[in-house]
Amino acid sequence: MNRDVRAAVFRPDDERTDEAVELLDSLGADPVPDPMLAVEPTGETPAPGDYVVMTSKTGVELVAEAGWTPGDATLVAIGERTARAMREAGWTVDLIPEEYSSTGLVQMLEAEVDGNRVEVARSDHGSDVLTDGLADAGADVHETVLYRLVRPEGSGESAELAADGEVDAALFTSSLTVEHFLEAAAERGVRDAAVAGLNDAVVGAIGEPTRETAEAHGVAVDVVPETASFEALATATVEAAAPSYRE
Template identity: 75%
Template sequence: MREEPRLRVAFFRPDDERTDEAVELLESLGADPVPDPMLAVEPTGAAPREDAEYVVLTSKTGVELAAEAGWDPGEASVCAIGEATAEALEDAGYSVDLVPEEYSSTGLVDALADDAAGTRVEVARSDHGSDVLTDGLEDAGAYVHETVLYRLVRPESAGESAELAADGDLDAALFTSSLTVTHFLAAADDRDVRDAAVAGLNDAVVGAIGEPTRRTAEDAGVAVDVVPEAADFDALAADAVEEAAPTYHE
């Protein structure tokens, strides 16, 4: 009996343990992973301020850098966007006081809105954080300070997936942030395959981890087929593979 070919699925996580975990997951789902890191971390050496009443961390990377810098939250309430960030805080020995039900900037603003007025809120994150968080907290009456813990840059080697998409050799692509979409398209530009890569994505299954990522993709002409209910890579991968498999095996 002839073995069915496997789905070729691209993803764009940083080249660290997150890539290893994604490869393992996609292989367990019966797909051939195509790791194409679109993000590399450049730490700034900064640490969150220690004089705030609320401190907001938005990523596992930010938590790790804050811990390396010896950050002490003192009496501040520590807020995490998403379970992965909360777990990283707990692993680093910090208490987590708030995780919004909706894992997004809007979710956190909604969770703090009633208590934020007149308080100092420290937001510690990357240089590509959404204004939705800081503007929303300021609109709620908070005094907001933002500390950039790290910059997110595009690795020079990025772009294999753009060429595969341009050649029609991708079955699915998993975008985990608006910036991964932007960097994918920039890599395609660098390789002079942008139009063909977008066409290739539109013939494949495209997954976006949340609504902001979906909007960024669709504004660039990339149709999004899958947005998981939870902003979680495992859910994104599983939903995209499930969506791609019926078409692929026709």
Template identity: 70%
Template sequence: MAVFRPDDDRLAAARSLLADLGAEAVPDPMLAVEPTGERPREADYVVFTSKTGAELAADADWEPGAATVVAIGPKTADALEAAGYAVDLVPDAFSSTGLVDLLAPRVGAATVEVARSDHGSPVLLDGLRDAGAAVHETVLYRLVRPEGAGESATLAADGALDAACFTSSLTVEHFLDAAAERGIRADAVGGLNAAVVGVIGEPTRETAEGEGIAVDVVPAEATFEALARETVARLDSR
């Protein structure tokens, strides 16, 4: 099963989880982090959308002051709390839409700082602005495709990949870019369509299906653990 997590503790945790589930991981990181050196600005609400962003804010000695600190999900909240920050709000749905649903009734006329990567969904910014908030986005890091990524694309093209877990639209795009560089894009898509494909969230589903990839699993909970468990279960049921 191909996993595309960054080559850090997230990839190690993914491999361990899949091993516990009886699946062999094919680690093929499709994202690498390039910090910008920026830090979140002062605001009434400060929103973090990833564990990486939380860790970079801590590395930059960011101070929340009187801000309400918001995390997109439990992993981000855990990273913030591990760095010594109090997390005030976490949405029920761990997504940009979930954040808008949580914050829209609260942020009219407030200032909101969104601290995230350069590939954040416009859904969050647009939704908060529509709710009346003054929104600023700080890009804490850029997400790039690591050199040499694409082993999973070759396996898919050869019909040797049983499943894949995509955690964002960008992982889908980088997988396809790596396949195209190897001259096997069509075959790699065909291989995915013969395998079990799991994705986190509707935006990732839309990206995959827009590129001709059939999606089999979208977990209700937007976490890698839920994605992995449901994808392995679907694979086992075949």
């Protein structure tokens, strides 16, 4: 196994970081966990709707803990991770799109939501693609912000390592992780050097929106996995950084 790949990962400072470190370690990389997201609950729960759309495991867990249940609504999950959390809460998941994204949700629902009230419950950084797309399909759309995503205090160690040329791979899991990384780099006075360091490394983005955000800020993206999952992102990025890592 090749331990020369130092891979920076920016997932929230909860079990997702632990899972990421474990996976990267199993791939033979040297993980650098630097969480760029922290969850601040708003205390809100979804409003009633004919359809209730939830876009994250975090959101599901927050509202389940608050005692919310979907009632007779058609319950929609953005992907399997969210659906699994719903089932663990004791709810029945009715719909999951083939493509785990806002676009995939719109494509799945647009033919059936005309005239229906659709409740979208998510973070404060949800994409307008979902709400605008459902509204264009004739739905009465209401959005509830369940939690805010903020940058943890003290984040940015990976930015300094990148600026010093000591990061071989970087794994961005959302547009917000890109923006928070660059904010942390700027706070530490190393933004330009950190971008240059990333451009000498292998950068992975979990999907096209994340890639577009990174490239808009001057960060070249080398890897976008076919499947928008962290496992696919990590595997493809480490493979690109060190093709021999399985040897």
